[in-house]
Each structure stands twice: as structure tokens, then as C-alpha cells.
Amino acid sequence: MLELVNSKRKMANEVHVIVVGNEKGGTGKTTSSMHIVMGLLKLGFSVGSIDIDSRQQSLSNFFTNREYTEGEEHYGLEMPEHYFIPRALGKETVEDIERDEHDRFMRKLRHLEETKDFVLIDTPGSNTYLARLAHSYSDTIITPINDSFIDFDLLAKLDRSGNVLRPSLYSEMVWNQRMVRAQRDGESRATDWLVLCNRLSHLDAKNKRRIFGALEKLSDRIGFRVVSGFTERVIYREMYQKGLTVLDILDHDLGVRPTLSHIAARAEVWDLLKSLRLDNVNERIKNFESRAQESKESANSQDKDEENSYKNNDELQAAI
Numbered sequence: 001m002l003e004l005v006n007s008k009r010k011m012a013n014e015v016h017v018i019v020v021g022n023e024k025g026g027t028g029k030t031t032s033s034m035h036i037v038m039g040l041l042k043l044g045f046s047v048g049s050i051d052i053d054s055r056q057q058s059l060s061n062f063f064t065n066r067e068y069t070e071g072e073e074h075y076g077l078e079m080p081e082h083y084f085i086p087r088a089l090g091k092e093t094v095e096d097i098e099r100d101e102h103d104r105f106m107r108k109l110r111h112l113e114e115t116k117d118f119v120l121i122d123t124p125g126s127n128t129y130l131a132r133l134a135h136s137y138s139d140t141i142i143t144p145i146n147d148s149f150i151d152f153d154l155l156a157k158l159d160r161s162g163n164v165l166r167p168s169l170y171s172e173m174v175w176n177q178r179m180v181r182a183q184r185d186g187e188s189r190a191t192d193w194l195v196l197c198n199r200l201s202h203l204d205a206k207n208k209r210r211i212f213g214a215l216e217k218l219s220d221r222i223g224f225r226v227v228s229g230f231t232e233r234v235i236y237r238e239m240y241q242k243g244l245t246v247l248d249i250l251d252h253d254l255g256v257r258p259t260l261s262h263i264a265a266r267a268e269v270w271d272l273l274k275s276l277r278l279d280n281v282n283e284r285i286k287n288f289e290s291r292a293q294e295s296k297e298s299a300n301s302q303d304k305d306e307e308n309s310y311k312n313n314d315e316l317q318a319a320i
């Protein structure tokens, strides 16, 4: 098997690489990826994205849909610089396959590292060479899980009382790639691992507490942080075919009336970005929120002025 420890990373650029991964299908990797990319773009960062899910290509399809929409409607939609890296075909040996995948992936990653503030990599729900390689370059790994104890298997094997018997294959893979990275890039490049609870509203409060409690216990053993993710909302998926997200509804005039649910969803995206614990991201979200607050206040005061002027008009009319 090809060594992953061979290309030392350039440190000149302060790029931050986020890998969204786990080894189970359908837990929300692509949904999280789409919203993280769009959130960072809305905050004014330059973003590159890489899709290494050869089979589904869902993130690539989302951006293709977005390009079509932009071509037709001219909304002025932001785009990342996006690449799809398919698996190698027609090679004789495993080593040839891995060398080919390694070289194509590294060329795109290096290019984005040199030119962008953030690179996001969406991975397939399986353990592939490209997925392992991507994990070994991550500053942050985000692992979405759904709201059930079944998804705990993704992280660790538990006994009937909830004690950890052993880490899962995925947790072992993350551990190994953290080691690969530390060896290649030095101890200072530690990877932060976030486990994100997705589609939460299926559960009642008691069950949520049980799940979060058990996850917190597991987090120390396995070495991740638990962060709250997205609630179950149709608006996270209904605009996929158009390549749009809730953030676009609130930011562009798309002819869709923004609702409280859109605003709550955007707050969930900001919360996820805040959980990266990056000063530049937090500062921009704070500025964004205070601008939003100001425009809300000015809209309120405009409403008041209008109300007052109507009142004065009434008084004037009455006086005449």
C-alpha cells in the first residue's frame, strides 16, 4: 500500500482544511458540506471544495445545479472553486491505483491550499484510499451522526451498559490519520474532530439528553468534541435540485418569502461554524449578526416613523 507520509505540507498559507466524513451512508455529510461551504462564502472567505465520493458525486451535482440556476436566473450566487476526484480506473496494481489517486488529489489540494482560506472535502460513506488520504490532511474532521444509538457503532462498540468495548473501525482510521499527519507535519498540526448530531428533532427531550450524555462520555475516550448540528428541516434539502440553500433565500431575492424557519436554520449553520473555534470565523459571524441586528432595528424604527407620520397626518387632518 502507498505510504501516506510522503508529501510534507506547506505552512505558508493559513488555509484551514475541513474533512466531512464517516463510514456510514446518509448521515448528512453532503448536507453539512453544502451548508459549511455556503456559510463560509457568505462570510466573505474564499473557499475551495473537493468531492471524493466517486459513486454519488452529490456535492459536485449540487454545485452543477447551482451553476445552471445562476446561468438561468443571474442571482449573483457565490461559488467555491470545486473539483471532483474520481477513483482510478484501468490500473493493474493497488499501488498504481493509489499513486494515481494520490497524485490527482494532491495536485488539487495543493492548488486550493495556496489560493483559498478554506478547503472542504466531502467523502464517501466508506473506507477508501482517497478518504484516508483526505483525513490525513484535515485540520478539522466533522462527522455527522443521526440521533440514535445505532449510529454510535460508527464511533465505538459499546456493551449493554454503554461502556466502550473498543473504538470503531472509523475511529481507528481517524486515530491513524492523526498519527500520519503529526508525523508528516509536526506535533503542532493536531486535528480537531467534531461529532455533529444531525436531524435532531425526531427525539423527545429525555432521549436527546440520553444520547448527548452518552456521546459526551464517549468523546473523552475516543477524542472528539460533540457539537449540535442541524435539526430535521425540509428546507435543508428542498432546494438541492436548484443548487440553493437557506442562506441564499435570506441573502438574495429569489422570490421565496423568508420564514422564521430559514432564520433558525441559518443560526444553526453559524453555530456549526462557531464550533470550529476559529477567531476569524467568529469575528465575521459577530459582525454579520450585529449588521443583521442593526438593519432589523432600522427597519423597526422606519416602521415607527411611518406609524408616527400617519398619526401626525391624522392629527393634521383632524385639525383642518
Ligand SMILES: Nc1ncnc2c1ncn2[C@@H]1O[C@H](COP(=O)(O)OP(=O)(O)OP(=O)(O)O)[C@@H](O)[C@H]1O
Pocket: 024, 025, 026, 027, 028, 029, 030, 031, 032, 053, 056, 058, 123, 124, 125, 198, 199, 230, 231, 232, 233, 234, 236, 237
Ligand atoms: N438536517 C436535515 N434535515 C432534513 N433532511 C436532511 C438533513 N440532513 C440530511 N438530510 C437528508 O438526508 C439525506 C442524506 O443526507 P446526505 O446526502 O447529506 O448524507 P451523506 O452522509 O452525504 O450520504 P452518503 O453517505 O450517501 O454520501 C438527503 O436526502 C438529505 O437531504
Ligand SMILES: [Mg+2]
Pocket: 029, 030, 031, 053, 056, 058, 059, 123
Ligand atoms: Mg454524501
